[in-house]
Amino acid sequence: MEDLNIKNVTLEKPENQQRHRTEDFSSSKSLVVRRGAPFKIKLQLEGRPFNPKIDSIRIRVMLGRLYVVMPVTFSRKVSTTHWKAFMDPESLDPINPSIFISSPASASVGCYRFQLYLYTQGKQRKRVLGRFVLLCNPWCQDDTVYIPFEDQREEYIQNDSGLLFMGTAKTLVARPWSFDQFEPGVLETCLNLLQVSPQHQRNRRRDYLNRNNPVYISRVVSAMINCEDDRGVLKGNWSGDFKEGVNPSSWTGSGDILKQWAESGYSPVKYGQCWVFAAVMCTVMRVLGIPCRVVTNFNSAHDTNDNLVIEEFYSENGKKLNRSKDSIWNFHVWVECWMTRRDLGSEMDGWQVLDPTPQERSGGVFCCGPAPVKAIKERCIDLVYDVPFVYAEVNADIHMIVLSGERVLSFSKDTERVGSFICTKAVGYPRHQNITGDYKYIKSPTSTISSRASTVSDDSTLNRGSSRSVFVALNLEKPPVAGEPIRFAVRVINKQRIPKKMKVHMNAQAKEYFNSPSDTFWENHGVITLAPMEDTILHDQILPAKYEDVVGDDLINLAVVLEDLGSQERVLASEEFNIASPQLNIQVANENSIVPHKKQTATVTFTNPYSHPVRGVLTVAGAGLIQGKMLFRMPPLCPGGTVEQSITFTPRLVGTKMLQANLSLASMRTNIRGFKMVSVNRA
Template sequence: MEDLKIKNVNLEKSENLERHRTEGFSSSKSLVVRRGAPLRISVQLEGRAFNPKTDSMRIKVMLGRLYVVMPVTFSKKVCSSHWKAYVDPESRDLQNLSIFISTPASASVGYYTFQLYVFTPGRKKTCAFSKFILLCNPWCREDAVYIPFEDQREEYIQNDSGLLFIGTSMNIVSRPWSFDQFEPGVLETCLNLLQVSPQHQKSRRKDYLNRNNPIYISRVVSAMINSEDDRGVLKGKWKGDYKDGVNPSLWTGSGDILTQWAESGYNPVKYGQCWVFAAVMCTVMRVLGIPCRPITNFNSAHDTNANLVIEEYYSETGQKLNHSKDSIWNFHVWVECWMTRRDLGSGMDGWQILDPTPQERSEGVFCCGPAPVKAIKDRRIDLFFDIPFVYAEVNADVHSIIVSEGRVVSYCKDTERVGSVICTKAVGFPRHQNITGDYKCIKSPTLSSRSSTVSEDSTLSRGSSRGVLVFLILDKAPVVGEPVHFTVKVINKEKVAKRMKVHLNAQAKEYNNSPSDTFWESHGVIQLAPMDVKVIHQQILPAQYENVVGDDLINLAVVLDDLASHDRVLASEEFNIASPQLTIQIADEDSIVANKEQAAIVTFTNPFSHPVSGVLTVAGAGLIQGKVHFRMLPLPPGKSVKQRITFIPNKVGTKMLQASLSLSNINSTIRGFKMVSVSRA
């Protein structure tokens, strides 16, 4: 009988990429497929046709040293929990076979190799080798990461750009970010992240077996994004200079960070802060096939002693003091990943909180989660993982304390400030979506809530009178180049006249630190008749804040001191000053096609009271290779400058073109973005 040999094995890459919705990874040298769905290979035989009565085929699939051997059958019956290989029932040519390999919906993520063996009478065998990458599959109902809506799969898996939200709850700032999951080399780096992890280094077999579980994968990735316990991606830094690395505010996408980490031999990239950690984790999870989105919690508590109380101290003239180990970050960014939680029983499936920013150890390692969002709302602090820590981040009370000569002279409590707004990018739209109600029960707003930090209900006394109320109200969201207008409203609730000192104090602060020294203050005295109401209008001029604030925020406080009783009352507000946006215009934006040069105009108008200069950087995954830089000469106040750029899109779909202007004489970066729809040529 004539010998039967394997002449060629074709992985049918374009067909499988489309079938598995992995077309974005077409630049990868390996075939990329998703678990729980069959992949098709074509096998060309030579010598003679395959005879099902006398010949047989087997496929051996290997992940590291783990392997499974399966016969190639002529039956299409598949089981979602087992590996299966079968000949396409439509195949009539037994010399050119079409074979499907069906992967379990719970198969482990990673690089696979497979061998195809053909056995003939006399037990002669011939074999061929090939490789593929297997990812999670949110399109497969049996997969633990299945998410049932196509628009959400598009947003949380396929979207390679998005928005991060920073600033304050009253003035939310959209920050464009390029997740870059389909950029060359990013897929391989994300898979290598699993290989570099301590879990893999300690026991490859155990790691490979556990990689079937998104809970396990997400904890490994959460720990590996920061470099505190391992050869993780990013080194965090929150104060001082960044001369030996990159200022976290200058990153515009994950691709540069992951590429630098891989090319350095997996040495940590300097530097990251919360939004950078979260955005890079979002990239890794989307690459691995786990739906993921960045989340911003405004006024995020770090409760070091777990008593659900954050204490803030002020001087008797309204200067905020650094006296507490507890802290509130004006915003903090983490991620949510979608998965079922079979380990917790029913009711805890869905979005899970994961936080790669190194704050607290979890089981001895700097990682956080996955903590079910539903468990936070239901206060199920008995469940895994790290629920008490996350619960405090969104639910702690704030005690504001005035101290004088080492003594507490006033005290008030705010139960609304922490976790006041929790948001993420809306599905399919470049704006934020408020999801606070997913985390906590929302109280109906009262007249005084959050228009000031002190209300009648929350102003408690400790040797101080309840007879005077003070409200600090920003007249409108502050904008760079305009005065900050605010109002102090004082109400005398007693039938006694009062004479009071008024101390106003403004300090610049970073989002995650105590404020620096006072840069603006005002002091005066007011007379209050019985049952009187006084309204004081104040402003801070641009020249007074521009050189101090930049990308930072302002802590503004007012302290009233009763000259007769020396009772004191405090109100405070922390706010950001909105920067201008760069505008991007594209000619014929409705007719942009792949592989054809396009032009865009980036415009900046100087809102500052003095000339500014800097460097303009333009980038866009799928639109521009790398980054383009332009130096901007000093631009006088009120004047505009335009920069023309050209780009050649190389990917089809909705892409983000983003621009950032890093100013050299102010600690500030101006940003802008435009969504670009690219069609096939």
């Protein structure tokens, strides 16, 4: 009888990756599959046909030094709790048989090696087959990351672009971001992130065993996105000095950051701030197969002494003072990941907060979460991990104090401003989704997805103040837009039946979202006389020439202090807001007939709204549409002038993709952005 030998083994990559919804990882040399589902390999035999009565096959699967050996059976019944290999007896080809390998739904994530052993006539022959990458499987009901709706799986696993929300609760800014999870090298870098982690370096066997659990994986990734305790991806910088690296506002996607980190030998990339940390973590989690979304908490409290109170101090002229270690960030960005919490009980399943921005240590390491969103809403602050910290970020009270030297002139309290609006990108649409009600009980219900005007609460007491004798309210007359005056109104009511003479102090300061305001760039002072019980409105404006060279991408803190010259009482009203930047307009030719590998044309248009000429560099990118980036220098453009830039791109992947453009202005600290969703259809 002839010897039976294995001539060749093919991994059937296109078929397997289509079945496992990993076909977009086409640039990876490895077969990429998801746990809890079978994949197929095909053997090419020589010598004679395979005979099940005298021949048998075993497969050895290895992750590091961990391994499992399984016989190839003829039972098609797949187990989601054990490794299994089988041939389909009904479609068995004795010359080119196919073998299906199925992993348990709780298998560890990582890059596996596998070998095939053929036993025939008392002889053993070994064939080294190669490698496959195993990811979590949100399509498998037995996987702890299973999410039951296909549109959510498409959004939170497959979508390689999105929107990050910034600004303020009343004036949201949607910043396009490219997650890049299917770009060349990103999968390998995300897997290497787990290998570089301290947990893996300390005890590789334990790390491999624990990688079956998304709770463990998410804590490792949360710590590895920042570099404070390890060889993490990003170095944070909130100083304003970015000479040794990249301004966080200049990043447009995760791919460049992860690529730079890998190519540098895992030295931290400079620099990141909260939305960059969160967006890069979202990329890593989506690559690993764990559903993930980026979340913005507006008016996020940083409570350093755990008393759920944030103190804000103002001078008697309305200038905000840097007097407290506590702070409120206009917005703070983290991620949520979807998973079962078997360690806490089924009532804590679902979305979990994870925050890779280095703020506080958790278990001795700069990471945060996973904290169940349900635990935050119900104030279950005795649960792991970091529920009290996140609870304070969305629920602290604000105490506002007006000082003259060390003397307190007025005091007021705001219980609504912190965590006033929490949102994420809507499933399938380029707009925000209000998820405030997931984190806290709110006074009046709002729709899950609605317009900005109807979702943002205006209950905050910060923009109005009151004393025994005077009421003051400060309101913008319309959302501020770059190149236009900032118009606002101050309403003053005399609550007493006697006339009053009052000093009015108005003050505007530029403010970074995470910091106290800088020096005053505009102020106005005056005196008004109020008749008994009079209700009056003062109108004022800040001209573009006053703010254009000061504010850039920053916010504005506008405050008014009324001083009663008779009683010496003072009352404060304040408002923080951003100035809406102009948008780049992107038009794509023949956008209804876009298919892979066919060249397309688009036009990017910019009109200068500013009161002086501008110039800069235009960057165009798009995951699945453009390999790398396109750079164009824009010559000086006079006020009111328009410039057009034509670009060509060749789509690589099917699906809805984001074409995004970013114009970095040389004379201003401003980035002008725009994006266009592009549908790439199958040819």
